[in-house]
Each structure stands twice: as structure tokens, then as C-alpha cells.
Amino acid sequence: xxxxxxxxxxxxxxxxxxxxxxITDLVFAILMTLFNVGLAEAGNILxxxxxxxxxxxxxxxxxxxxxxxxxxxxxxFSLAYLVIALFxxxxxxLSANTAIKMDWIDYHPFYHVYMGLKNAxxxxxxxxxxxxxxxxxxxxxxxxxVGAAFRKEMGKEG
Numbered sequence: 001x002x003x004x005x006x007x008x009x010x011x012x013x014x015x016x017x018x019x020x021x022x023i024t025d026l027v028f029a030i031l032m033t034l035f036n037v038g039l040a041e042a043g044n045i046l047x048x049x050x051x052x053x054x055x056x057x058x059x060x061x062x063x064x065x066x067x068x069x070x071x072x073x074x075x076x077f078s079l080a081y082l083v084i085a086l087f088x089x090x091x092x093x094l095s096a097n098t099a100i101k102m103d104w105i106d107y108h109p110f111y112h113v114y115m116g117l118k119n120a121x122x123x124x125x126x127x128x129x130x131x132x133x134x135x136x137x138x139x140x141x142x143x144x145x146v147g148a149a150f151r152k153e154m155g156k157e158g
Contacts, residue, residue, distance in 0.1 A: 011147050018061045025057035026050055048125035052117040055135050059113065062142035069149035109138070
């Protein structure tokens with residue numbers, strides 16, 4: 001087998017795992033939207049909800065997969081997710097859903113992803129092309145980092 005084919009196969013492995021998470025998240029989003037708002041309302045908001053769910057799913061799946069490749073034990077992995085929860089999720093949730101507003105939250109990248117998903121449920125999809133360009137670039141960079149970490153890890157074994 002050619003050496004040039006090996007990185008492609010390993011990238012396909014990463015792609016297949018991330019794609020599986022994406023599909024399950026999209027199915028879950030469809031079902032939860034239908035159960036919560038009904039068939040009539042879901043038809044209006046579902047396309048925007050699925051786009052935002054796909055964005056969040058890809059970012060989270062790649063982040064999780066990257067952490068498993070880069071962090072060698074469960075303590076490091078747990079600490080990384082604790083940091084993500086405290087410094088990423090908490091300020092975003094507080095600013096988006098309570099009276100607590102932080103001046104710097106507009107510079108927080110996950111705030112925009114969260115608000116994109118939240119607003120999609122209220123029939124206000126993101127229309128800013130810069131948002132989508134940034135999201136695609138982030139997903140590509142995450143995929144490249146995870147793919148490189150995966151190839152490095154697999155290179156140790158084979």
C-alpha cells in the first residue's frame with residue numbers, strides 16, 4: 001500500500017466518526033424540535049435549526065475527539081472539559097439567558113454559535129456571511145488538528 005494513501009484513510013476514519021456524531025445530533029434535533037413545537041411550526045424553523053445544530057455538532061465532536069488524541073489520561077481530559085464548561089459555557093449561558101450581561105461577551109466565539117442556535121428556534125436565522133465563513137474556517141482548522149493528532153497517534157502503533 002502506498003504511503004500517500006495512509007493519511008487519506010486515517011482522515012476518512014476521523015471524518016466517519018465526526019459524521020456519525022453529526023447524523024445522530026441532527027436526528028435528535030429533528031425529533032426534539034418536532035416534539036417541542038409541533039409539525040406545523042417545525043417546518044418553518046427546522047432548516048435554520050439544523051444548520052446551527054450541525055455547526056455546534058461538528059465543533060463539539062472535533063473538540064472532543066481532539067481532546068482524546070491530545071490528552072493522555074482521564075484526569076487531563078476531565079480538567080480540559082471542566083475548563084471548557086467554566087470558561088466557555090457558563091459566561092455564554094449567563095449572558096444569553098439571564099440579566100447578567102458582560103461587556104466582552106460579543107468577542108466570545110461560542111456566544112455567537114449559541115445565539116445562532118437559540119435564535120434559529122425563534123425564527124431568526126443568522127444571515128451574516130462572515131459568521132458562516134468563520135465557522136467553516138474553525139471547523140477546517142479543528143479537522144486538520146484532529147487529523148494530524150490522530151495520524152501521529154496511529155504512527156506510534158504502526
